Amino acid sequence: MLEKMIFGRYIPGDSIVHRIDARAKLVFVFLFIAIVFLANNWITYGLLIAFTLTIVAVSGIRFYFIVSGLKPVLFLLVFTFLLHTFFTKEGTVLLDLGFTEIYTGGVIQGIFIAIRFFVLVVMTTILTLTTTPISITDALELLLNPLKKIKLPVHELALMMSISLRFIPTLMDETDKIMKAQMARGSDMTTGPFKERMKAVVPLLIPLFVSAFKRAEDLATAMEVRGYKGGEGRTRYRQLDWNLRDTVAILLLVVFAVGLFLLRS
Amino acid sequence: MKMKTLTVNAIIAALYVAVSLAIPALAFGNLQFRIAEMFNHLIVFNKRYFFGIVAGVFITNLFSPLGIYDLTFGVAHSVISLGVVLLIIPRLKSETHKMIVTAVVFTLTTFIIAYELVLVYALPFYLTWLTVGAGELIVMLIGIPIIKALGKRLNLATLLN
Numbered sequence A: 001m002l003e004k005m006i007f008g009r010y011i012p013g014d015s016i017v018h019r020i021d022a023r024a025k026l027v028f029v030f031l032f033i034a035i036v037f038l039a040n041n042w043i044t045y046g047l048l049i050a051f052t053l054t055i056v057a058v059s060g061i062r063f064y065f066i067v068s069g070l071k072p073v074l075f076l077l078v079f080t081f082l083l084h085t086f087f088t089k090e091g092t093v094l095l096d097l098g099f100t101e102i103y104t105g106g107v108i109q110g111i112f113i114a115i116r117f118f119v120l121v122v123m124t125t126i127l128t129l130t131t132t133p134i135s136i137t138d139a140l141e142l143l144l145n146p147l148k149k150i151k152l153p154v155h156e157l158a159l160m161m162s163i164s165l166r167f168i169p170t171l172m173d174e175t176d177k178i179m180k181a182q183m184a185r186g187s188d189m190t191t192g193p194f195k196e197r198m199k200a201v202v203p204l205l206i207p208l209f210v211s212a213f214k215r216a217e218d219l220a221t222a223m224e225v226r227g228y229k230g231g232e233g234r235t236r237y238r239q240l241d242w243n244l245r246d247t248v249a250i251l252l253l254v255v256f257a258v259g260l261f262l263l264r265s
Numbered sequence B: 001m002k003m004k005t006l007t008v009n010a011i012i013a014a015l016y017v018a019v020s021l022a023i024p025a026l027a028f029g030n031l032q033f034r035i036a037e038m039f040n041h042l043i044v045f046n047k048r049y050f051f052g053i054v055a056g057v058f059i060t061n062l063f064s065p066l067g068i069y070d071l072t073f074g075v076a077h078s079v080i081s082l083g084v085v086l087l088i089i090p091r092l093k094s095e096t097h098k099m100i101v102t103a104v105v106f107t108l109t110t111f112i113i114a115y116e117l118v119l120v121y122a123l124p125f126y127l128t129w130l131t132v133g134a135g136e137l138i139v140m141l142i143g144i145p146i147i148k149a150l151g152k153r154l155n156l157a158t159l160l161n
Helices: A002-006 A022-038 A042-059 A063-087 A104-130 A133-150 A154-184 A194-225 A244-263 B003-022 B035-044 B047-062 B068-091 B095-108 B111-121 B125-153
Strands: A093-096 A101-103
Touching: A022 A104, A022 A133, A022 A244, A042 A104, A042 A244, A063 A104, A093 A104, A101 A104, A104 A133, A104 B111, A133 A154, A133 B047, A154 A194, A154 B003, A154 B047, A194 B003, A194 B125, B003 B035, B003 B047, B035 B047, B035 B068, B035 B095, B035 B125, B047 B068, B068 B095, B068 B111, B095 B125, B111 B125
Parallel strands: none
Antiparallel strands: A093 A101
C-alpha cells in the first residue's frame, strides 16, 4: 500500500528549500505559476529552465524523484507537443509529409508549451517533496486567516484537514484489507463484465463507510469529553516562523519576474 | 461547527483520498476517472457533507503532478458545482432525481477543469471539455445506485448530528 503513496511523498532533508517557511513556499509557487506565462521567447524560456534547475539543485533532491513526478503526465506532454507541432501553421515549412506539413512555428510552439509544462510540474513537485502535507495545511490556515472576517470557519477547516491527513494511511490500509477480504469470498473486482465489477464496489464501500464512520464517532466523543475548543487562545504544537530568508526568497522571485518582463518580446 | 460534523467530514475527506489512491486497480479501460467523485452524491443526504467533499478534493490534488493548478481549479470546480446543486435540489423530491441533477451539474461544470488544461497545455477547449466531462458523467451515473445502496444501510442524513 505504501508504495502507492508515492505522490504526497515528502522527502526529509535539511536544504534551504526544506527550511523555508511553508507559507513562503506556497506564495512562491502561486506567484511562479503566474510568472511562467510571461515567457514568450527563447531567452525567457531558457531562463525559466535555468531558474527551475537551480532550485532543484539547491533543494538537494535527487533528479530521479523529480522525473518520477513527471511520469504520470508524460503522455499528455507528448500529446500536447504533437498537437502543436501539427496544427500551428506559422513560419516556414520544415517537413512535407504529403498529407500535412510541419511548420517551424509549430515545432517552436510545441517546445515552448512543453517547457512551460515541465517547469510547472517540477516546481510543484518540489513543493510537495520538501514540505509535509501537514505544514502545507498549517500554512494555508495562517494565509487564509483574514477570511475569518467573512465568517469562513478557517480553523475548523484546517483541523478537519489535519484529521483527514492523519486518517488517510489508516483508511487506505482498511480499503486494502476489505478488498482482500471480499476477494477471499470470491468477489472479483478486476475481471468480468463491467456491470459485475461495479456491483463488486458496493460490498467494498459499505464496510469501509461503516468502519470509517465509527472512527469519526469515537473521535468526536473523545474530543468532546476532553472539552476541545479551537480558535481563540489555543496554542500550536507546530510553529511556523517567517525569517529573513523567506522574504529574500519572495524578493528573488519578484526580481526574476521583472527580468522576464523586460526580456520578453 | 459541531464536533461530529467536523470529524465525519474529516473522515469523508480521508475516504475520498484513500479511495482515489487505493483503487486505481479498478481503472475501467482507458478512461481514467476518479471513483471517489461519486462521493459528491453525499450532498443529497445532508448539505453539511460539503466541507468533507471539498477537503477530499483539496488533499487529493495536493498529491497531483500539476499541484497548485489542480488545487485551485479542482477545488473551484467542487465548490461551484456543490453550490449550484444546493440551489437546485431543495426543489426536488425524489432522491434519484436529486442525484441525477448532481451528476449533470458536476459534468457541465467540468468546463472549469477543461479551462485549466487549456491554460496549461493549450489543448483545444471543447474537445477537452468533452473528454473530461464524459469521464465525470460516467462515474457520477455509476455512483447513483452505489451511493443509494450505501444510503440503505447507513443513515447518511443524520450521521452528522
